[in-house]
Amino acid sequence: MPQYxxxxxxxxxIINELLDAPAQLAQMPFYQENETADADLMNQVIEEAARFVEGELLPLNQVGDQQGCHRSENGDVKTPDGFKAAYQKYVQAGWPALDADPKWGGQGMPHTVANAMLEMMNSANVAWAMYPGLTHGAxxxxxxxxxxxxxxxxxxKLISGEWTxxxxxTEPHAGTDLGIIRTKAADNGDGTYAxxxxxxxxxxxxxxxxxxIIHLVLAxxxxxxxxxxxxxxFLVPKFIPGADGTPGERNGVVCGSLEHxxxxxxxxxxxxxxxxxxxWLVGEINRGMNHMFIMMNAARLGTGMQGLGIGEIAYQNAVAYAKDRIQMRAEPRVTPDQPADPIIVHPDVRRMLMTGRAYNEAGRALALWLALALDTEAHHPIEAKQKEAADTVALLTPIAKAFMTDNGFNVxxxxxxxxxxxxxxxxxxxxxYVRDARIGQIYEGTNGIQSLDLLGRKVLMDGGKKLQALAGTLQAFAEExxxxxxxxEYITQLGKAANQLATLTMLVGQKAMDSGDKGQDEVNAVAVDYLRYFGHVVYGYLWARMAKIAAEKxxxxxxxxxxxQAKxxxxxxxxxxxxxxTKSLSQTIKAGGESLDFDLRGMFGFEPEHA
Amino acid sequence: MPQYxxxxxxxxxIINELLDAPAQLAQMPFYQENETADADLMNQVIEEAARFVEGELLPLNQVGDQQGCHRSENGDVKTPDGFKAAYQKYVQAGWPALDADPKWGGQGMPHTVANAMLEMMNSANVAWAMYPGLTHGAxxxxxxxxxxxxxxxxxxKLISGEWTxxxxxTEPHAGTDLGIIRTKAADNGDGTYAxxxxxxxxxxxxxxxxxxIIHLVLAxxxxxxxxxxxxxxFLVPKFIPGADGTPGERNGVVCGSLEHxxxxxxxxxxxxxxxxxxxWLVGEINRGMNHMFIMMNAARLGTGMQGLGIGEIAYQNAVAYAKDRIQMRAEPRVTPDQPADPIIVHPDVRRMLMTGRAYNEAGRALALWLALALDTEAHHPIEAKQKEAADTVALLTPIAKAFMTDNGFNVxxxxxxxxxxxxxxxxxxxxxYVRDARIGQIYEGTNGIQSLDLLGRKVLMDGGKKLQALAGTLQAFAEExxxxxxxxEYITQLGKAANQLATLTMLVGQKAMDSGDKGQDEVNAVAVDYLRYFGHVVYGYLWARMAKIAAEKxxxxxxxxxxxQAKxxxxxxxxxxxxxxTKSLSQTIKAGGESLDFDLRGMFGFEPEHA
Incomplete structure (x- = not known):
């Protein structure tokens, strides 16, 4: 059975040495009041969370995969053996409320701590972790x-975990394109909608x-x-609660089937x-798409965390196997009493393991950096600091989602x-792990959509302001x-890549402007490669910073x-x-969309109705 | 249901315009005698094979995945519904004997034709195709x-397909490392072994x-x-045939379980x-490993064909979906009567489709080139031509296996x-397709092992002779x-990459020599990246040649x-x-093994018994 x-x-x-998070959080009145920014407390909570995850969730991962969920004819769904008992323990221990607002019964811990727990939950049992995970968006x-x-x-009830x-x-004909959804809401005239x-x-x-179960529904x-x-x-509860919160009448929402x-x-x-x-209407009429993005942003970082979590447990098990599996003999032998040596002696095996390690550790640093930025955005007493943190979150969320899930799958x-x-x-x-990791690249906005969000919306439409702010941070670190x-040596490589990122950004922006109607196509043609380049610049920055700390120690x-030394x-x-x-990506971004602009008829037998 | x-x-x-195969085959007495080198005949056979594959194998692919195989307590195994009936049709139509020697009942068609059929079978139903596929090695x-x-x-009986x-x-403790297998053979003294x-x-x-079922067993x-x-x-039949070939006594080999x-x-x-x-002993005592490589080389190209076949059907279905699925609106609209436009208008979608198309078509060209080389190696009247073809096969087989399965999975x-x-x-x-394609990168020698075979054995141990011969072919084409x-423009890019490949080869060879005991580690550390670089040079060569023909037309x-024009x-x-x-690969190959030579204790908690 897999280990973790x-x-x-x-x-x-990362929390203490790289981000200096406790000191930063201590500047924020919210955490001061709740006394939740203490380094020892944060560490204890994470250790306690680790015990829960390793003891309760890890053993259910394979059984969950093998059994799956089963729907009965009336639409009820049974989760795999053990899922419910583990969920009850999770609720009883108060975990769902970890980083929620004490005003609603939350414990007011930093997102930084909750993010660490989320990674662990995703490592141990990503399918289970999604039950409470989706609640966060609501x-x-x-x-x-x-x-x-x-x-x-x-x-x-949502924060306590009593409900999810x-x-x-999504609808059958509408995924990325939510503007064409068909679900209707009719005003019942009593403050509710059908x-x-x-x-x-x-x-x-x-x-x-x-x-x-409380559904938040676009209609x-x-x-x-x-x-x-x-x-x-709209908010649509499975059971309509009375004023005291007791679930009452069954609402008209039924599970019609489960996907295979x-x-x-x-x-x-x-x-x-x-x-x-x-x-019940949530927020304002016709503002549903805006409100949805509140949910989506949390979900996007959460999806990135799935890539990280699965990458971590996959890596750990590969290391364990590589130390245990003997095959071929090294020069010199490392286990001379055995007929062969562990495969960890082979550089190509180490290359695969180190790929996992390097992506995982940088991903963890990015995720916790963003979690701390979320805390800062929400609670920093200085507005400019809030704004700065919000910009960091906006710019790096698509990278966290797409780069971390792509890397997680590859790892x-x-x-x-x-x-x-x-x-x-x-x-x-x-x-x-491969099968579970694959979905992260697809849902909550495909990684192609994330790339368009980054290059189109967060960089070009913003006039490069958020990008320049990040570049300033890198520049300051580099000069120092x-x-x-x-x-x-790493700083030099990073500096070159950061400059090249700026150059590529201008190049794509210029091409888009020069292409008139076809401008969006130029962005669309290179966005995925651009996000990957950007991701390497961010990871490179984090690796350089981590290496500096490690070198001093x-x-x-x-x-x-x-x-x-391992760092x-x-x-x-x-x-x-x-x-x-980045060397290849630089070239493919420069090549741009020219090779994607061809006759669709000859290539794919596609005949536009309107030419 | 998937289309194909x-x-x-x-x-x-590829067969007629790129390879000029019929003319080449017509120079070989074997095909002259069998009258099997005719372009029209080859084309007819491939078209007939396509009808069989599309009509009989494609409909069984999903049911085969869903049902799987089932073993009863006595060790018998039932294949999915329809598999046996399709196999019987396959045998009745004579397909198993397509490229076999007429001496044993074969039809003496070129491998070139059989290779095209193999691709189609792998597209339509790779799990089914493996039943007759494994027979080829035997x-x-x-x-x-x-x-x-x-x-x-x-x-x-094997060639007619009556038996497989x-x-x-492989044994539980011995995969790559067959030197440590434990299966024993005892001499029965009557010409047979236990x-x-x-x-x-x-x-x-x-x-x-x-x-x-006829097992070829290493012991x-x-x-x-x-x-x-x-x-x-050793050859171990499931049922021991009498002298007339009738299966008789059940032999002592039983299926203990099937893998999930x-x-x-x-x-x-x-x-x-x-x-x-x-x-029964096959070949000479203690020469089993050498004899096995006869089977492995065929199996390796066959495995590469799985990557190609799956890549092709996955690509075809993605194109069909991209033409059909409407989502978001293009500027200008291409289906103005519908609420949205087909996603094939988006350059990022085209990028994914074109990645499949470009890898598939180059892979097909490589596979058929190698199939023709196999025909040439076996039957060319001039020994030097045989040798040249054999060298091409030896050099490019690991690329066909690893590059084609890696690309197939990615596609x-x-x-x-x-x-x-x-x-x-x-x-x-x-x-x-993703799940089915994944195994190609692993079995018949992992792609890491293929890379070591290429760089270590086929290039460096050979003193670069085979590589130089290929470089000469490229050089001649480039100069022309x-x-x-x-x-x-493509020739220029290809030429630079080919020169760089030579430089990188010398660099790795030199590092290996300079590293003494650690020399093999330098090869091991970069072999996978080297194979990928080499693969791009081969595909680049084939694309340049195909483009030249297309441009003339x-x-x-x-x-x-x-x-x-689509070409x-x-x-x-x-x-x-x-x-x-290649730009990135060039840099990572140059970086070499330095970053993989670290303290295993600090990094992985691994303590060598002997330091």
Missing amino acids: KAPLRDFRF VSALSEVGSPELQALYLP GTMCL ITGTKIFISAGEHDLTDN RLEGSPEGTKGISL KMGIHGNATAVLNFDGAKG AVQSQQVFGGHGYIAEWGMEQ NEDDEAVG VAAGQDLDGFY LDTAKFYFDRLFPE | KAPLRDFRF VSALSEVGSPELQALYLP GTMCL ITGTKIFISAGEHDLTDN RLEGSPEGTKGISL KMGIHGNATAVLNFDGAKG AVQSQQVFGGHGYIAEWGMEQ NEDDEAVG VAAGQDLDGFY LDTAKFYFDRLFPE
Whole structure:
């Protein structure tokens, strides 16, 4: 059975040494009041979370994959054996409320801590983690734009985990393009709405873990305009609660079927049929798309965390296998009493392992950096600091989502490869990671959509302001450290790539402007490569910073367990073997969309109706 | 349900226009005598094969995945519904004997034709295709080194498809490292041997398609030396045939279990327990490893063909979906009567589709080139031509296996991505291609092992001779065409990359020599990147050649259906967007093994027993 040990040492390194998070959080009145910014407390909570995750969630991962979820004829859904008991323990221990607002029963811990727990949950059992995970989006949307009545009735139960939430966006004919959804809302005239339509791909859409499920649903109110400007957000509970919060009448929303999927079998992906279901407006009429993005941004970082979590457990198991599996003999032999040596002696095996390690550790640093930025955005006393943090979150969220899920999938594949033929066999667990990781690249906005969000919206439409702010941060770090003996070489590489990123940005922007009607095509043609280039610049920056800290510890003789030397060695691997991907990306971005502008008829037999 | 149309037009283009295969084959007495080198005949056979594949195998692909194979308590294995009936039609139509020697009942068609059929079979149903596919290895080994008695008894039945064959190499503790296998052979003193041991991962190891299964088994004869020099190859039939070929007594080989795998569910991956099973020596005692490589080389090209076949059907379905799925609106609209436009208008979607197309068409060209080289090696009247073809096969087989399966997997993943969330749902069929394609990178020698075979054995140990011969071919083509208006730019890029490949080869060779005991580590550290670089040089060469032919046709006004213009456009895409991967690979190969030489204790907690 797969093994997993939470990367506690690395959490401490990133939270305390790289980000100096406790000191930063201590400046914020919210955490001062709740006394939740203490380094020891944060560490204790993470260690306690690790015990829960390793003890309760990890053992259910394979059984969840094998059993999947089952729907009975009446639309009820049974989750895999053990899922409900684990969820009850999770609720009893208060974990759902970890980073929620004490006003609604939350514990007021920093997102930084919750993010560490989320990574661990995703490592141990991503399908299980999605049940409480989807609730976060509902809580965010209700907290920000819900009426006081809705907040009072729903937030305490969602935050305690007594109920879970969902996000109901996709329809059979409308995924990326939510402007064409067909689900309708009719005004009942009593402050409620009748919601009718079919939603698909609803993660955790129906299950037996809780007494109630709260759906947040995009629908078009009768008489609203077409397209995205006519969409509103509604809250539709599975059971309609009384004023005291007791679930009452069954609402008109039923699970019509469950999808048969490549992975995340333990999570119920539901088709939900809304048949005049009673709903309550969340936020303003026709502002549903804006409100939805509150949910989506949280979900996007959360999806990135799935890539990281799966990458981490896949990596850990590949290391364990590579130390255990003996095959061929090294020169000199390292286990001379055995007929062969462990495959970890082979550089090509190490290359695969180090690819996982380098991506995982940088991903963890990015995720915790963003979590701290979310805390800062929400609670910093200085508005300019809030704004700066918000810009960082906006700019880097698509990278966290797409780069981390792409890397997570690739790390799962490489880790599977370490197992040879055994990696293809279900009982070893590695092939499940590949299947489970694959969805992260697709849902919550495909990684192609993330790339367009980054290059189109966050960089070009913004006039490059957010990009320049980040470049300023990199520049300051570079100037401070370019003569550093330990990391100067990395700074040089990073500086060149950052400059090249600026050049490429201008190049694409110019091409888009010069292309008139076809401008968007130039952006569309290179966005995916651009995001990947940008991701390497961000990871390169984080690796250079981590290497600098590690080098100082090593030089000071404070590296008792080899942790800091391993950081330095991993940084070197990253810059030697992974960061050079920027060389190719630079060239393909420069090549642009020219090779994608061809006759669709000859190439694909596609005949436009209107030429 | 997934669609598939055999790429008949592209087969004709490659076989006739790119390779001029019929003319080349017509120079070989074997094909002259059998009258099988005729272009029209070859084309007719491929078209007939396409009808069989599309009509009989394609409809069984999803059902095979869903049902899998089932073993009963006595060790019998039932294949999915329809597999046996399709196999019987396949045998009745004479397909198994297509490229076999008429001496044993074969039809004596060129491998070139059989290779096209193999691609189609792998597209339509790779799990099914593996039942007859594994037989080829057994036929090759028996044909080359089997005794006349064994040949007479077994070859006709294997070639007719009445029986199938297997390759039994792997054991639970021995995969890559066959020198440590434990299966034993004891001399019965009557010309037979008693084989005892356990073999795992035996594809098509047990099934209900045929009356008999012929296992080719690696085992160590009692008293033979340890390691690879003490291994012999034995033939072990499931039922021991009488002199007339009628299957008789049940032999002591039983399927102990079937593996639960990520994919290729329709193929039975068996654990085979040999308990004093009666076996016959194939070839010479203690030369089993050499004899095995006869089987492995055929199997390696065959595995590469799986990557190509799956890549092709995944690509075709992604194109169909991208033309059909409407989402978002293009400027100008292409289907103005619908609420949105087909996603094929988006350059990023085209980028994913073109990635598939460019890799598939180059892969097809490589595969057919190698098939023709196999024909040439076997039958050319001039020995020097045979030798030249053999060198091409030896050098390019690891590339065909690894580059084609890596690309095939990536194409399956990219094609799945085109489907968005629907790609993750089983009924669409795309996720099956990803799962089915994954094994190609692992079995028949992992792609890491292929890379070591290429760089270590085929290039460096050979003193670069085979590489230089290929470089000469490229050089001649480049000199002839460097001023060509249509393809000169590609030739320039290709020339630079080919020179760089030579430089990198010398660099790695020099580092290996300078590193003494650690020399092999330098090779091991970069072999995978080196193979990928080499693969791009080969594909670049093929794309440049295909573009040249296409450009001439376009210039001559002979491009009636847009086929040649699409070739030209695909070549441009390849050089613009895929070939630049060489830029990164060049840098990572130069970086070498330095970043993989670290303290294993600090990095992975691994303590060598002997430092």
